[in-house]
Amino acid sequence: EVQLVESGGGLVQPGGSLRLSCAASGFTFSSHAMNWVRQAPGKGPEWVSIISGSGGSTFYADSVKGRFTISRDNSKDTLYLQMNSLRAEDTAVYYCAKTGSGSPDYWGQGTLVTVSS
Amino acid sequence: DVVMTQSPLSLSVTLGQPASISCRSSQSLVHSDGNTYLNWFHQRPGQSPRRLIYKVSNRDSGVPDRFSGSGSGTDFTLKISRVEAEDVGVYYCMQGTHWPTWTFGQGTKVEI
Numbered sequence: 001e002v003q004l005v006e007s008g009g010g011l012v013q014p015g016g017s018l019r020l021s022c023a024a025s026g027f028t029f030s031s032h033a034m035n036w037v038r039q040a041p042g043k044g045p046e047w048v049s050i051i052s053g054s055g056g057s058t059f060y061a062d063s064v065k066g067r068f069t070i071s072r073d074n075s076k077d078t079l080y081l082q083m084n085s086l087r088a089e090d091t092a093v094y095y096c097a098k099t100g101s102g103s104p105d106y107w108g109q110g111t112l113v114t115v116s117s
Numbered sequence: 118d119v120v121m122t123q124s125p126l127s128l129s130v131t132l133g134q135p136a137s138i139s140c141r142s143s144q145s146l147v148h149s150d151g152n153t154y155l156n157w158f159h160q161r162p163g164q165s166p167r168r169l170i171y172k173v174s175n176r177d178s179g180v181p182d183r184f185s186g187s188g189s190g191t192d193f194t195l196k197i198s199r200v201e202a203e204d205v206g207v208y209y210c211m212q213g214t215h216w217p218t219w220t221f222g223q224g225t226k227v228e229i
Contacts, residue, residue: 037219044209045158045166047219059217095165101172103156103213107165 002026002106004096009111016086016115022079022096022108030054030074033099036081037107038092046092049081050099064090086115119144119215123208123222130204130227136197138225140210145190147214154213157186157195158221161206170195205229 008020020036036048049060049070058070069082079096091114097104120143130136146153157170168177170186173193183198197204210222 035219044207044221044224045211046221050217061218101175102152102154102216103168103171103211103219104166105168105171105177107167109165 002098004098004106004108006094006096006108006111009094009113011114011116012086013117014087014115017082017084018086018113020081020083020094020096020111020113022081024077024079024096024098027098029072029077034072034079035097035099035104036068036070036079037095037097037104038090038113039095039110040089040092043092045095048094051079083113086113088115091115118218119146119212119220121210121212121220121222123210123225125225126223127226128228130197130200130229132202132229133199136200136204136227138195138208138210138227140188140193140195140222142191142193142212144215146193146212147190152214153189154216155186155188155193156211156213157184158209158211159204159206160209160224164206166209200227200229202229 003025005023035050039045051058051070055072067085071080093110095110096108098106122141124139155173158166160166174186185196207224
């Protein structure tokens with residue numbers, strides 16, 4: 001059974017940093033591109049970033065480019081999102097999601113990030 | 118960026134009756150590889166989104182056959198043949214053709 005468990009969310013002040021983690025199990029982690037998708041309160045999902053299975057390719061939404069960094073440790077089956085220079089508009093539930101057949105086929109339960117003073 | 122527009126934004130349905138949600142993209146979703154990467158997700162309150170349909174009409178494992186997807190180019194539809202109580206929540210379409218920027222529709226809230 002595919003399982004994705006996010007952690008690392010919390011309350012942070014504007015301009016601060018946070019690192020999210022996503023522990024994966026139930027599939028061959030290194031064989032799949034992985035994503036971060038966020039959902040602001042009362043809004044629809046917004047794709048944030050994707051990383052290839054090897055970790056050699058990464059892409060970002062324009063809204064986070066230059067501030068967020070996606071990475072993965074295939075020896076630990078873990079995905080990361082380093083978030084710097086956080087803004088109020090980054091407040092959201094952050095989901096990690098596995099790519100399958102060209103879209104996110106499995107999602108974690110999410111971790112809430114709140115950016116507020 | 119590709120804009121995904123859903124209609125209606127809210128849908129009140131009767132148990133056992135059919136329901137239909139429309140999704141329109143601002144650009145064709147036909148990929149150069151010949152596939153059309155249009156997906157449908159369902160999100161119940163307090164839960165993560167769950168994929169129901171991928172590549173227009175393929176149901177994910179465990180998805181009841183009362184759900185079906187259709188369409189081509191820029192116009193797509195999700196149909197529920199007979200609505201059940203567990204089908205309440207918000208439905209989103211999502212395009213994966215214009216990769217790597219996936220974009221979602223605004224969502225359609227379905228209630229009984």
